[in-house]
Amino acid sequence: MHAAAQNLRGVSPRGIRLRGQGIIEYVLIIAVIGLVIVFAGPGVAGAIRNQFNLVGNTVNNGTVGCVEGGASGGGSAGTDSATVQAAIAKDAKDWTLEEQEAVAEDIAAKDEASPAFAKAKAAIDAETKFSVKLTNGKTLEYRIIGLNHDDLADGSGKAGLTFATANDALGPQRMNATNTTVGGGEKSEIRSKMNSDEIWNLMPVELRSEMRAVTKVSNNVGVTFKPSGGAQPVTTSKTTDRLFLLSYSEIWGGESYVMSWVDGNQYEYFANGGYTNSVFGWIRTPNSPKRFYTAAPVNEDTDVEAASTVGAHAHPAFCF
Structure with a gap:
């Protein structure tokens, strides 16, 4: 598109x-x-x-002179079946951007009834990578991590496919100019860069045009540690994003040993053990008043914290 x-x-x-x-x-x-x-x-x-x-x-059947096309996202009747069939007929690693979008729309409309669902699920299991040239000439690699996982921001349903960056093409980035987690991921410098500034502008137009705005749950207040007793405070809120960092819960599931919130559901890719070959840097979950979590692909328990100004790598996710 x-x-x-x-x-x-x-x-x-x-x-x-x-x-x-x-x-x-x-x-x-x-x-x-x-x-x-x-x-x-x-x-x-x-x-x-x-x-x-x-x-x-x-x-x-009411289709003289046309090929029926479905609306994008949830509530759709599907997409161009010819494009979906072409995607099914080839190895997923060879899918064009148009085919990736068509598969996403069909899965959003039909879920497991989509003829492309099994193919996309197999691509998750095989850790299939796609690639695209950034505007600076570097090659960005990305892979599917979720099927019908993220809520579309317009309320029309689910995004059929969620992808995550699979290499270090975006380079080191800082979360904030100063060591603070006040405002959480929502107010972070890196989020602004991903959705309307430096990082967003690195994405080629053909990739940006396919990205769907989705609703993300995050701790956008700052760190609130688990109390010793009583009810846990609610510290999450929602944002609308096209490019977004993953959260602690989306990677490992559930709460960390210090957190009193769950910031999103675990993606299928990680639930299936897709840690070893993943690339992690910043994640949007704050760990202390001055530090956000970062993660490395060693095992499911590997997570560390880094000062907000540290230049850890950025590996954002996005949805079609």
């Missing part, structure tokens, strides 16, 4: 149907076929009648 089509997501010119036009075409076809049959031999006439029946069935 090109950038010019971003605001028309899910509305395909091929899917616009003029019902009256279909009936007129049908009547004209009947007239033409009738004249041809008069002058054609029996063999030709039979072939024409067969094609006529196919056209009639198409008109009755």
Whole structure:
């Protein structure tokens, strides 16, 4: 999808149907076929009648002169089946951006009933990587980590595919200019860079145009440690993001030993043990008044904290 089509997501010119036009075409076809049959031999006439029946069935289904296209995201009737079928027929590592988006839309619409669901799940299990050129010439690698996992910010349902960066192409970044976690991930410098500034601008237009805005749950207050007794305070709130850092809960599931919140559900990729070959740097979960968590791909218990100004790597996620 090109950038010019971003605001028309899910509305395909091929899917616009003029019902009256279909009936007129049908009547004209009947007239033409009738004249041809008069002058054609029996063999030709039979072939024409067969094609006529196919056209009639198409008109009755309301799809004359078009290929039905579904709206993007949840609540959709699916996407261009030809593109989905093309994706299913090839190795997932060879999927184009258009095919990745088509698969995402079909899974969002049909969940496990989508013919592409099993293929995408196999790509998670195989840790299949895709790649795209950043605007600075570096190659960004990314992989699928979730299916129908993230909520679309417009409330229309789920994003069919969630991806996470799989290499260090974005380089070291700091969370904030000063050592603070006040405001959590929401107010962090890196979040601003990912959604409208330096990091966002590194993404090629063709990739940005496919990204869907999703709702993320985070500790956007700052650190609140577990109390020794009584009810745990609620410290999470929601943000809308196109590029986002993963959270502690999204990687390891549940709470950490010091946290009193759960900031998102664990992604399928990590639930299946996809730690060893992952690349982690900053995650959006604060660990102390001055430090955020960082993570390294050694085992499920590997997490450390770093001062906000430290240049750890950025490995954001995004959704189609």
